[in-house]
Amino acid sequence: MMWSWIPDNWSLIWHLTWENFKLGVLPALYGLIIALPLGIVAARWRWFYPPVLTLVAVIYAIPSLALFVALIPAFGLTDTTVIIALTVFSLCVILPNVVEGLRSVPAPVTQAATAMGYGGLRRLVTVELPLALPVIIGGLRVGVVSSISLASLGQLIGVSSLGYLFIDGLQRDFPTEIYVGLVLTIALALVCDLTLVGIRRILTPWQPRREKRSRGAAAVPMRGAA
Amino acid sequence: MITFEAVTKRYPDGTVAVDALDLEVPAGKTVVLVGPSGCGKTTTLRMVNRLVEPTEGRILLDGQDIREQNPARLRRGIGYVIQQTGLFPHRTVEDNIATVPVLTGWPRAKARARARELISLVGLDEGLAKRYPHQLSGGQQQRVGVARALAADPPVLLMDEPFSAVDPVVRASLQDELIALQSELHKTVVLVTHDIEEAIKVGDLVALYRPHGTIAQFDTPERLLADPVDDYVAGFVGFDRGIRRLSFFGSTGLSLGTGPVLGADATVAKAQDTGEPWILVVEDGEPRGWIPAASLGGHPGDTPLGRVPAEGVGHTFKAGPDSLRAALDAAVLSPAGQAVGVDDDGRLAGVATFDQIRAAIQAADAAGARDAAEAAGAGQSDNSKKPGARAAQGAQPGAAP
Numbered sequence: 001m002m003w004s005w006i007p008d009n010w011s012l013i014w015h016l017t018w019e020n021f022k023l024g025v026l027p028a029l030y031g032l033i034i035a036l037p038l039g040i041v042a043a044r045w046r047w048f049y050p051p052v053l054t055l056v057a058v059i060y061a062i063p064s065l066a067l068f069v070a071l072i073p074a075f076g077l078t079d080t081t082v083i084i085a086l087t088v089f090s091l092c093v094i095l096p097n098v099v100e101g102l103r104s105v106p107a108p109v110t111q112a113a114t115a116m117g118y119g120g121l122r123r124l125v126t127v128e129l130p131l132a133l134p135v136i137i138g139g140l141r142v143g144v145v146s147s148i149s150l151a152s153l154g155q156l157i158g159v160s161s162l163g164y165l166f167i168d169g170l171q172r173d174f175p176t177e178i179y180v181g182l183v184l185t186i187a188l189a190l191v192c193d194l195t196l197v198g199i200r201r202i203l204t205p206w207q208p209r210r211e212k213r214s215r216g217a218a219a220v221p222m223r224g225a226a
Numbered sequence: 227m228i229t230f231e232a233v234t235k236r237y238p239d240g241t242v243a244v245d246a247l248d249l250e251v252p253a254g255k256t257v258v259l260v261g262p263s264g265c266g267k268t269t270t271l272r273m274v275n276r277l278v279e280p281t282e283g284r285i286l287l288d289g290q291d292i293r294e295q296n297p298a299r300l301r302r303g304i305g306y307v308i309q310q311t312g313l314f315p316h317r318t319v320e321d322n323i324a325t326v327p328v329l330t331g332w333p334r335a336k337a338r339a340r341a342r343e344l345i346s347l348v349g350l351d352e353g354l355a356k357r358y359p360h361q362l363s364g365g366q367q368q369r370v371g372v373a374r375a376l377a378a379d380p381p382v383l384l385m386d387e388p389f390s391a392v393d394p395v396v397r398a399s400l401q402d403e404l405i406a407l408q409s410e411l412h413k414t415v416v417l418v419t420h421d422i423e424e425a426i427k428v429g430d431l432v433a434l435y436r437p438h439g440t441i442a443q444f445d446t447p448e449r450l451l452a453d454p455v456d457d458y459v460a461g462f463v464g465f466d467r468g469i470r471r472l473s474f475f476g477s478t479g480l481s482l483g484t485g486p487v488l489g490a491d492a493t494v495a496k497a498q499d500t501g502e503p504w505i506l507v508v509e510d511g512e513p514r515g516w517i518p519a520a521s522l523g524g525h526p527g528d529t530p531l532g533r534v535p536a537e538g539v540g541h542t543f544k545a546g547p548d549s550l551r552a553a554l555d556a557a558v559l560s561p562a563g564q565a566v567g568v569d570d571d572g573r574l575a576g577v578a579t580f581d582q583i584r585a586a587i588q589a590a591d592a593a594g595a596r597d598a599a600e601a602a603g604a605g606q607s608d609n610s611k612k613p614g615a616r617a618a619q620g621a622q623p624g625a626a627p
Contacts, residue, residue, distance in 0.1 A: 112312025115275055115384075116326050116374075117302035130316045206316040206358040 002176045013165075017184055020161040024148030024192065027083050031090030031143050032136075038091075039098025040124065049099060060092040064150050068157050082154035082161075089150065090143035097139025101132030134207060137200040144196065145189045152185060162188075227253045228274060228382065228414060233283035235269050235439070243269040245439040246283070252431075253288075253381075254412040256404075260425040261435025261442075261462070267418045269439070271384050274416060275304045287382070302330055305375030305413070309387040311367045313359040319345065319370050320355040326378040337377075344373035349403055365396035372404070376411070385417040389424065401428050422463055426451065426470065434459055448474040452594065472551035475590040480553055480583065482545060482567050482576025490514065490532030494525045504562035506539075507531045511573040513539045516562045542566045545575040550590065554583050 006013065042049035067085040075081040105128050113123045129136075152163030165181030168174070228251040235244040244266040251257045259267035272278040273285055276297045285292050292300055313322050321328075323344050324337035332340070345352055348369040359367055368388060375383055388404075389397045405428055408415060419425055425432045426447040433444045436458065443455045451471035454460040464470070486502035490509040497505045498519065505522075507514045515536025525534055540559040543552040545567035556565035557580055565583065567575040578586075 106310070106312075106315075108308055108310035108312035109314060111277070112306065112308060113314075115277055115301055115304075115306040115308075115312075117298040117300075117329055119298055127314060127316075131314075204316065206318075206360070208360050 001179065002174075005174075005176050006180060013180065013184070016160055016162050016164055016181075017188060019159075020148060020151050020163075020185070021188060021192075023079070023082055023086065023151035023154060023159070023161055024144055024188065027086030027147045028090045028094070028140055028143035030083070030087040031094045032140055034087070035091050035094040035098050035139075039095050039102065042095070042099045043102035053096065056092045056095055059088055064089065064153055065156060068153070072157065077158045079154075079159055081157065082151065082159045086147045086150055090147055093143045093146065094136070094139040097135050097142075098132065101135030101139075102128055104135055105131045130204075134200055134204055137196055137203075141193050141196045144192045148189045148192060149185060152181070227251060227286075227288055228416065229286040229289075230270070230273075231284050231286065233270075233273065233280045233285060235266070235273065235278060236281045243439050244273070244280070247439065247441065249433060249441065249444065251414055251416055253414050255430040256408055256415040256417060256428055257431045257433060258425040258429035259416065259418045259433050259435065260420065260422055262437055263420060265435035265437050266439030267433075267435050268386055271386055271416055271418050274382070274384055275301045275306060302326055302378060303380045303382065305378075305380045305383040307368075307371045307375045307383070307385040307388045309390045311359070311371040313367055313370055313374070315359055318356050318358060319350075319362070322359065322370055323374045323377050325374055326380075330378060340377060341373070344377055345370075347376070347407070348373045363396075364392045365400065368392055368396075368400060369403075372407075376413075381414055383413045383415045385415065387418055387420070390419070390421070397424075404428055423470075426473075434462060448594070452591075469551065469554070472554060472587065473549045475550040475587065475594075476546070477543065477548050477550050477553045477567070477586070478546050479589055480545065480550065480567070480578055480586040482578050483582070484576055486562070486564070486577065487574065488531055491530050493527060494522050494529045494531065494534065495527035497531055498522055498527075504564070505531065506562070506564075506566065506574075506577060507534075507536055508574050513542065513566050513568065513574050515539055516560070518561075537561045539566050542568045542572075544568060544570065550583060550587055553578055553586075557583060 038052065042052055064085060067088065068081055071081040071084055075084065109131065110123065110128065113127045118127065151161045152166060154161050155163030155167055162181045162185050165177045165184075169177030169181065228249075230247050230249040233244060233247045233249075234242065236242050247266075247270060249257075249270070259270055261267050269278055273280050274287075274292070276292060279293075287300075314325070317325075320338050320341040323341035324332075324334070327337035327340055328334060342352060342355060345355055350366060350369050350373070354362065354366065359370065362370065368391070371388070375385075389400045392400065401424060408428075417425075417428060422434075425434075429447055431444065432447050432450050434442045434450065436442045442462075443450060443459045445453075448471060450459070451463060451467040451474075454463055454467070460467070486500065486504055487506045487508055488497055488500070490507050497517070503519050505517045505519065507517060509532065514532075515538055517531065517534050517536045522534070538561075540561065541556055543556040543565055545553075547570075553565045553567070556567075557563060557578065560566065562577075563580065565578045567578060569575050
């Protein structure tokens with residue numbers, strides 16, 4: 001471990017961390033934006049969900065590198081290729097949580113809302129989505145964390161991320177670089193995850209403090225790190 | 227007023243939940259739908275606010291067919307309370323209560339002020355206004371549910387097993403408060419329960435359902451207990467209906483005696499002179515305890531009764547306001563076998579023996595039978611939907627005029 005390497009390469013490290021951050025957060029946000037309408041439809045029309053879930057599982061099984069390669073002809077060796085691929089993976093993680101979240105809204109609550117004169121859309125926006133929020137954010141957390149870790153693979157097609165430190169460290173047989181990359185990836189994931197937990201706390205003051213673990217947990221297991 | 231005209235609900239699988247139902251819920255009254263599970267009582271209730279649409283027949287609210295109204299608007303004019311409360315977990319107590327006023331376009335401040343009024347009305351502490359539902363007890367949540375249903379002051383209130391999920395003590399107090407609220411607000415209330423005791427306690431009228439969506443008897447609670455139309459109703463009402471019916475007889479007509487009553491300063495000798503097997507000792511006008519005559523022999527004749535050990539009075543009944551059921555209960559529980567009647571201040575009004583209570587029951591019974599006969603005579607020209615009529619067979623569509 002060569003500690004002096006870190007201050008000497010501060011700007012490189014900072015740049016790579018920032019790039020990796022973007023490659024982690026943007027796909028998760030895009031994934032959420034796509035998953036919301038799909039999830040709402042799937043939660044309402046039950047027949048729609050099983051085929052969608054199957055499709056999601058199949059897409060999720062595609063190795064990420066293979067998906068990058070498949071997208072290169074259309075988007076080249078760019079951020080866009082990586083972001084699209086990671087968006088697809090995030091979508092796969094977030095969608096089931098949107099559906100589960102909406103389904104977890106207690107039936108008496110939706111029934112009472114209807115009986116008090118809520119229209120469908122108003123009920124969705126002011127009752128069902130707020131109540132589904134903890135579970136949706138749970139999915140978002142997994143989406144962000146897995147995107148952050150998968151983003152390092154982007155380096156293989158030349159898109160900067162903390163993955164650079166792994167590849168460069170390996171090629172130069174310089175473990176310090178690999179350790180720094182590893183620690184920063186984990187730290188980045190942790191910070192983003194905790195931020196989302198904080199956001200959830202702020203948005204859902206109504207939740208019992210001693211929440212159940214399952215509330216924040218994802219409906220889909222986390223994808224392995226690069 | 228809510229009128230069901232030959233209303234049938236048949237599900238696609240052929241199940242008939244409600245079968246050609248005719249029912250009239252008079253304005254300002256509490257009508258309880260009671261029956262075994264799956265008898266169609268909840269379906270009946272949920273057709274009123276169009277959560278369930280009838281297959282046949284029609285439902286009128288103050289003479290207007292509810293299908294002609296926009297469902298959301300119709301529902302805002304009908305309070306709805308359910309067993310699981312259905313409170314919004316993400317809204318505070320006051321915002322839960324303000325739901326319908328906000329939906330109908332009230333400014334938020336006004337809606338919240340109204341919510342505060344209702345919090346007090348249903349007997350909750352105003353300090354709970356900013357709490358979330360999960361921070362409340364079951365009974366408190368149910369009160370919030372009632373407050374929320376009343377928020378926009380709807381003329382109609384639908385309650386689906388509102389008190390079934392709370393413990394018996396809380397349930398009894400919620401029932402008492404519903405009765406008190408109703409005597410003030412005069413809503414048209416339809417309440418569903420599987421508990422016949424609850425039906426008899428809170429209902430002005432009770433519709434007792436048979437298993438497959440027809441009404442066996444639609445009557446006042448008192449008539450239901452006194453005169454069940456058949457074995458099914460008698461069985462559902464329960465084996466001790468004779469005793470329970472006494473709840474509807476006031477104790478005003480009960481004659482009270484003072485034979486065994488003596489002051490605490492009276493002597494043992496005087497007590498023995500009365501020849502009563504039990505002596506009720508009174509001090510400052512209030513009953514203190516029963517002394518068995520058999521135990522007097524051990525004391526000198528000039529001993530004041532206040533010095534002689536006595537047995538507790540048991541529980542007393544309020545002569546006048548309490549029912550004959552309370553009087554009978556007091557007699558059963560009294561060591562002397564006599565009911566001790568007191569006035570509102572707890573001062574002795576007199577004691578009643580089983581014989582006196584029985585005479586009062588017979589008198590009340592005769593008066594009740596006269597009233598019923600008059601009601602039946604007056605109701606004969608009317609159709610079967612009227613309370614007091616036997617809806618069992620008359621509920622068929624053909625019977626409606």
